[in-house]
Amino acid sequence: QVQLQESGPGLVQPSQTLSLTCTVSGGSISSAGHYWSWFRQHPGKGLEWIGYIYHTGRSEYNPSLKSRLTLSVDTSKNQFSLNLSSVTAADTAVYYCARGGISPSGILTGYFHYWGQGTLVTVSS
Amino acid sequence: DIQMTQSPSSLSAFVGDRVTLACQASHDITNYLNWYQQKPGKAPKLLIYDASNLATGVPSRFTGGGSGTHFTLTIGSLQPEDIATYYCQQYENLPFTFGQGTRLEIK
Numbered sequence: 001q002v003q004l005q006e007s008g009p010g011l012v013q014p015s016q017t018l019s020l021t022c023t024v025s026g027g028s029i030s031s032a033g034h035y036w037s038w039f040r041q042h043p044g045k046g047l048e049w050i051g052y053i054y055h056t057g058r059s060e061y062n063p064s065l066k067s068r069l070t071l072s073v074d075t076s077k078n079q080f081s082l083n084l085s086s087v088t089a090a091d092t093a094v095y096y097c098a099r100g101g102i103s104p105s106g107i108l109t110g111y112f113h114y115w116g117q118g119t120l121v122t123v124s125s
Numbered sequence: 126d127i128q129m130t131q132s133p134s135s136l137s138a139f140v141g142d143r144v145t146l147a148c149q150a151s152h153d154i155t156n157y158l159n160w161y162q163q164k165p166g167k168a169p170k171l172l173i174y175d176a177s178n179l180a181t182g183v184p185s186r187f188t189g190g191g192s193g194t195h196f197t198l199t200i201g202s203l204q205p206e207d208i209a210t211y212y213c214q215q216y217e218n219l220p221f222t223f224g225q226g227t228r229l230e231i232k
């Protein structure tokens with residue numbers, strides 16, 4: 001059973017960089033049949049897709065965050081990470097990592113069976 | 126971005142009721158539409174993918190329908206454990222986008 005676990009600071013100061021890591025267990029992050037995504041949910045609000053990354057390092061970002069966002073993957077640790085720079089209070093949210101699937105024909109499927117439990121990140125001084 | 130609009134924003138029903146939630150896309154998304162259930166303090170749980178396919182382990186009382194721009198999630202017989210917020214999500218185009226959610230309550 002695949003499990004994902006987010007980790008990182010729960011409090012980040014304004015203008016600093018928010019850094020989170022998602023550790024994958026029960027499966028390899030290098031699987032060609034999967035890709036790895038980040039989402040966030042502002043308090044009491046809906047869900048927002050942040051971006052995704054393949055084990056090769058190829059990534060796609062939400063245009064609304066692209067200028068501040070960097071996703072990376074460390075296959076040796078079975079982890080992928082998110083760095084969001086120049087944060088403000090508007091970046092306060094629960095951040096989730098999740099696994100997406102790639103069909104046998106190589107097409108990305110945009111549904112997510114496996115999610116981490118989420119981690120609350122508060123941006124405040 | 127493709128805008129997803131869910132209705133109603135909240136819904137109250139009796140145990141045993143048949144409940145239908147709606148989701149409308151601002152553009153044709155064929156069947157690239159998923160439904161998630163989220164309970165307070167928990168991660169979203171995939172219920173339906175590709176508009177009408179039941180995810181593994183999801184009870185058969187959940188059914189999805191629709192295509193193009195109009196989609197529905199139906200709970201055939203509402204159970205107490207179905208109390209949650211339900212989100213639709215499209216993946217026809219990046220960025221993936223979600224509806225604002227429908228909060229389901231028991232009368």
